[in-house]
Amino acid sequence: MKRAKWLFASVVVAVAVLIVGMNPTGAQAKGANRTVTFSQLTNKNPHRLAAIRQAARQQILKQKKAKGSRVKAVYQVKLPKNMAKKATLTPAGLRMNLLANSFKVKQITIPYAQLKGKILNKYLPKANRTHTVKTNKMVALTFDDGPDPTLTPRLLKTLKKYHVHATFFEVGQSVSRYPKISRAVLAGGNELGNHSWNHPDFDSIGTSKTFDQITRTNRAIYQATGTLPQYVRPPYGNITAAEGRAIEQPIIRWSVDSRDWAYLNTQKDINEIMRDTRGGDIVLMHDIHAQSVAAVPTIIKRLKAKGYHLVTVSQLLNSQALPGLQYFGAHDYRRAGK
Template structure:
């Protein structure tokens, strides 16, 4: 009997090892957690006293564990400890893998560094940080590392809905054995970013991941019944009342996104005069503004009063911001606005684009009161007005819906500054 039990134990061990080696075990390793540094911070060794390296603000890291106010992290080949309060959650940008061959994921942003794996073509990966460097930091399930940014493109989205027959399981990667991260209810609307080998990557406002493609259907097209008007309807003439909304000092990671949603609601276009140091911190927000069809203006690098600077300092403030804008969205600013509206001939001589001020100052930066912002616009708006607001104050975002509704009722068309100036 003892020999039989011993034999069965050996068989069980062999089978267990075989299952692990063939990758068929159901218990998957936990997915990597990515966070970014909230400030410039040091990474310490196990004693928590000796600094190993220093990381700049907004650097993505892999969080291995957290305890007693410290996070054990990995950055490239370095493993160490950072105070948990110096880390914050990161919002990834979804990118599509498209290249001639499967791109390699490496430990560091060096071509010769160790290879961690490959990314399958047409998969969606999470991108952390800006896609302006040669190598960018990405995550696909448990595979995390650096990949050549030329292998990634912005995906197109397609509206789909979950079939009415059953709820749909959402998984971390395109595999039935990968971690389940949620469920989409029947008839839920989703945006599909890719479709490959029976799997689709979908996203909603609250959930993103891979689902089986056969669980999705194209939304039915509703046929509109034309109404028969009692009187002949003449085509609506183009409005001769145009107004330009402008926003200074951004981009802001929260407020600018809220403003973009409100502008989209009213199909309004605006001009954003951005500050270089904020573009450097939040390039993905600037891309969102540009991709939504809004105009980008230069508002210097760190909002210095230009009339107090030397010609060389003025040139640096303008050109460094222009360079950042171009590296982020692919083109330079098309208009310029001096901080505080302060300028002279020395400044305008260095410009290759129109120098734009405003005709209505809402003073939103001063009173931080949505009602006062709306009132300033309501009382002074007229054809050709350029309205000054700031997309760094929550009160401004809160006022914008009423501002647009008020102007729309008055028959205004919302255009960019260049459109208003006929440039």
């Protein structure tokens, strides 16, 4: 009888240990690891796998505390494209083994926060999972062609005053001239995106030169801020499918074009945006025109009066934008080149 009780108690303890080692939220308990394939992590979605590669590049640079001069080299590191390859879920993040590379990094662990919206929710801790958001009262303001040494700081003061965050798509050659302003953009809680090195039409320069434009700007932004930009906005909105595949970053377009560059008229900018903007829209403006920056306070106040929440692109898209796809609004996306 005593032996039966002892066996029963042993089974209970073993089951308890097993339960403790399993985390029902999907996160890995301390000391517990789980091997998974990229097919499982992404549900066989190549765009999700490209997002993992994007996060891996950032992690390699961070782990090596690499200088900006090494950004181009990180795109030469061979990262997984085969869905059958495996990685490990650990308490700290997704651990990946790397092939021999110039960084001499054999293994990286990508924090789960960097994989939010990129891998399936069930493989993420609760704190890093995406949840359904209502976008009918959300609008993302975006500003192209900066940073400008005078106007961008003025705009940042306006955003801070009204407790609003926006997304800035910056030109690499300007970032290299005014890195402190790019840092200030991020310090204010805003987002930075890549808007090419010197604003060419990608359709006219081809895939190779387009890739160089993007990587050169990524280098400038990384040099200025210590982080790679997540998004790309192609000048004039032009990008081919091949360029989208090569870039391996989500492409952000717009659903409301203020055409502020054409008007250079503050009241006209206000009228155009207030007439056309609806919930879920991405609004295109520029922070290199004084008239546009002057219009922003009134635009913010009027949109707020209508009940709109002004958010970053990441917030509007619920952190689920993926490489190879282009996004026009909260619920409007398609493959690059279409």
